Amino acid sequence: KITNPQDMERFLANTVDEVGSDNQELQEILSSVRGVAMKEELEELHPEKRPICERRYQDKFLVNAGPGAGKTRVLMMRCAHLIHHQGLAPDDILVLAFNRAVVYEIRERIIELFTKLRYGSYVKKMHVYTFHAFAKRAMQANNICDKGYEDDLTNLLHSFAEKLKT
Numbered sequence: 001k002i003t004n005p006q007d008m009e010r011f012l013a014n015t016v017d018e019v020g021s022d023n024q025e026l027q028e029i030l031s032s033v034r035g036v037a038m039k040e041e042l043e044e045l046h047p048e049k050r051p052i053c054e055r056r057y058q059d060k061f062l063v064n065a066g067p068g069a070g071k072t073r074v075l076m077m078r079c080a081h082l083i084h085h086q087g088l089a090p091d092d093i094l095v096l097a098f099n100r101a102v103v104y105e106i107r108e109r110i111i112e113l114f115t116k117l118r119y120g121s122y123v124k125k126m127h128v129y130t131f132h133a134f135a136k137r138a139m140q141a142n143n144i145c146d147k148g149y150e151d152d153l154t155n156l157l158h159s160f161a162e163k164l165k166t
Contacts, residue, residue: 053077090125
């Protein structure tokens, strides 16, 4: 029940994850809530993992660790940091995985984290694919997909790689 301005602010902070740019007051509330949530999530990371999430978007790096070490968590926080602190649009982020099961896992974890951070509406805008799906999309988008290769993903990837070289 909303009985005062503080209740309204709390309600909005807990339910709204996107506001039209013309409503400055709601934008400020949302920005504040996102900032607090992001700070809390970053503080929960192991001290050695946090710098990985905070690296500049231009940096190239490899995260190599065994099962259960938190690689997926680092990846999710990296995506959130790119959006929240570095200003990247969610549709500028590409996440590639080796198989569909991992893609589904990543998407589920992105939904969970981004909902918590009040970026839930951004989830559908991110690009999370298998290498095969990305290659197929890229080839179709650039009209370089040969009919004979559409079902044979091995040949599709080979063809895609060859066309990237030129």
